[in-house]
Amino acid sequence: AKIVTDVVCPFCGTLCDDLEVALSDDGEEILEVYNACTIGATKFLHSQAKDRVTRPQMKQEDGSWKEVTYDEAVEYTANLLVDAKKPLMYGWSSTSCTAQGTGSEIGEIVGACMDNTATVCHGSTLIAVQDVGVPSATLGEIANRADRVVFWGCNPAHAHPRHMSRYSIFPRGFFTGKGSKSRKMFVVDPRNTDTAKMADVHLQLEQGHDYELLSAIRVALRGEALPDFVAGIPKEQIYETAETLRSGRFTVIFFGMGVTHSLGKNHNIDIAIAVTRDLNDYTKAAIVPMRGHYNVTGSGQVWGWQFGFPFCLDLTRGFARYNPGDSSSNDLLIRDEVDAVFVLGSDPGAHFPVGSVKKIAQLPSVCIDPHITPTSAVSKLHVPVAFVGVEVGGCAYRMDNVPIETRKVVEPPEGMLTDEEFLQKVLTRVRELKGAA
Ligand code: SF4
CATH class of the missing domain: 3.40.228.10 (Dimethylsulfoxide Reductase, domain 2)
Known part of the structure; x- marks a missing residue:
């Protein structure tokens, strides 16, 4: 087997950077993960699951799921964001800083409320x-x-x-x-x-x-x-x-x-x-x-340098406003103030109060996540993406605000997009729809 050393664990805010991953001789499959704790190792091994969802799925009228292309998923997501008066773009804690930056660009164009998992954490x-x-x-x-x-x-x-x-x-x-x-x-x-x-x-x-x-x-x-x-x-x-x-x-x-x-x-x-x-x-x-998600700290950093505030951003007036308790995700959802929900790199379906989750289920919604989660289950569209830190690299910030570059260990399944690639396509389409290309 081939051993990849100095691998960074993309699970919790400790961002352990001493993992070793054993690959099959052709370098395509992860066989074993050394030095990680059980939850960290499981994340790497889950990426190898044979029953993994590798294409976007759209929910049908009868509740069943139909496979759609990434282009169709981009079209749905861009229209959802452009058509909404006040979309909520939530999550951002389990992805790279580059993807967070691209998400901010989209949020700024469509006038979104943007929030990360700090809203229910730190x-x-x-x-x-x-x-x-x-x-x-x-x-x-x-x-x-x-x-x-x-x-x-x-x-x-x-x-x-x-x-x-x-x-x-x-x-x-x-x-x-x-x-x-x-x-x-x-x-x-x-x-x-x-x-x-x-x-x-x-x-x-x-x-x-x-x-x-x-x-x-x-x-x-x-x-x-x-x-x-x-x-x-x-x-x-x-x-x-x-x-x-x-x-x-x-x-x-x-x-x-x-x-x-x-x-x-x-x-x-x-x-x-x-x-x-x-x-x-x-x-x-x-x-x-003790920050939880492996890059929730990075999300606060990126928004801090882009907008001056680390969470609960309201960009609806074309500039950043910040008022936790008013512009925080759960308050917006419970008060019926948002009309579309976009989730990336987090699972509010599992962590938000049930009243908020019901609101997500009623609204036009998209969930971008490598896994099937409680959030993807209540969303209208689920877009599976490559695992950051396993199938694509990218910067993340440890709980002590030290940036660490995660590593790509294996290729994602054929034809799968990364968060960043999907967001770039959505950004391009949003610009076209807004006539700002
Ligand atoms: Fe380290 Fe946290 Fe990954 Fe465990 S889950 S290996 S503690 S980064």
């Missing part, structure tokens, strides 16, 4: 960072230096399975030569997760009281008095935690949706950033969101 983090800034660090720096590691409201043992072994807990870095023995691991979570079971200290706070506990750590860092319990945690444990965090050489706080989408939302992140700032009075400290 959008509150982006709002907090805009409000108060962020003391950050790269995962490489963390692997080599961090000796106090906090996981707050996240469960990397399941959601980012190699995060701890590659970057945060186990690696033997330049200043962390004893691996996990060089580090103190804290988990703050109301649940006794598999990550919490590994921690030196598990602060099992009362659900929804993250803001109070973060405030209490600030109070403890200042040496001020605390009540006997905060968020269900005894004050002695809070003082001890504050002392341990400030006495290290480098503290990092990783956080997930347990804080971004619980009571307090972006204000939880504001105060987590304030704790990080306070810690910098004593030691080096950084805070990093």
Whole structure:
């Protein structure tokens, strides 16, 4: 077998770049994936499925699916976007930055609302960072230096399975030569997760009281008095935690949706950033969101440099407006404000509230995704595309905002388009229809 090395995993925001993929002698088939976690390896192996959909499918009146050509799919998609008064173009987190850029060009011409998966994930983090800034660090720096590691409201043992072994807990870095023995691991979570079971200290706070506990750590860092319990945690444990965090050489706080989408939302992140700032009075400290999809960070980057805002974009007036809560996908869908839905590189059918999914099912809709998903099932048109990071390369941004170029490992099935090729064809057709060619 032929081995391809330094392959990047296009699944989660850890973007592991040390995978090795064994190919058949003719280089056409993936036989095995080494170094990846189960979910990462499965993505590569799924691309080889014999029953994979390789041509666009249009839903018929009776609910059955009929195969159509890519040209017909382009025609449907371009007309759907041009005819709509206010189309929603959602997703963008499981594709390359180039495709995200081409999508933005289409969105600008048709006057779309554009949103990515941050809207139901780390959008509150982006709002907090805009409000108060962020003391950050790269995962490489963390692997080599961090000796106090906090996981707050996240469960990397399941959601980012190699995060701890590659970057945060186990690696033997330049200043962390004893691996996990060089580090103190804290988990703050109301649940006794598999990550919490590994921690030196598990602060099992009362659900929804993250803001109070973060405030209490600030109070403890200042040496001020605390009540006997905060968020269900005894004050002695809070003082001890504050002392341990400030006495290290480098503290990092990783956080997930347990804080971004619980009571307090972006204000939880504001105060987590304030704790990080306070810690910098004593030691080096950084805070990093555990981003989910492998290129949701890139989507925010691309829109940040193109439009100035990382999600919830409203381009309907020909310039970018940004108002999360108003221009966010679920709010638009629930209020019946969009009249067509375009989804690429995400699965709102699986992740949005059922009320929003019903709206998608009622509207003219297209889903561009290599897999059959709950979203493709409720859409009028499903356009299967090549897997980015497996069958075509492209840039993606890791959770710490480091751009990494993914690799092409095998050819896509014959005649299949990539996201970028499909979007380019839609862009050309949209320009023709708009008379702006
Ligand atoms: Fe892929 Fe994430 Fe697993 Fe790394 S941790 S192999 S990026 S799914």
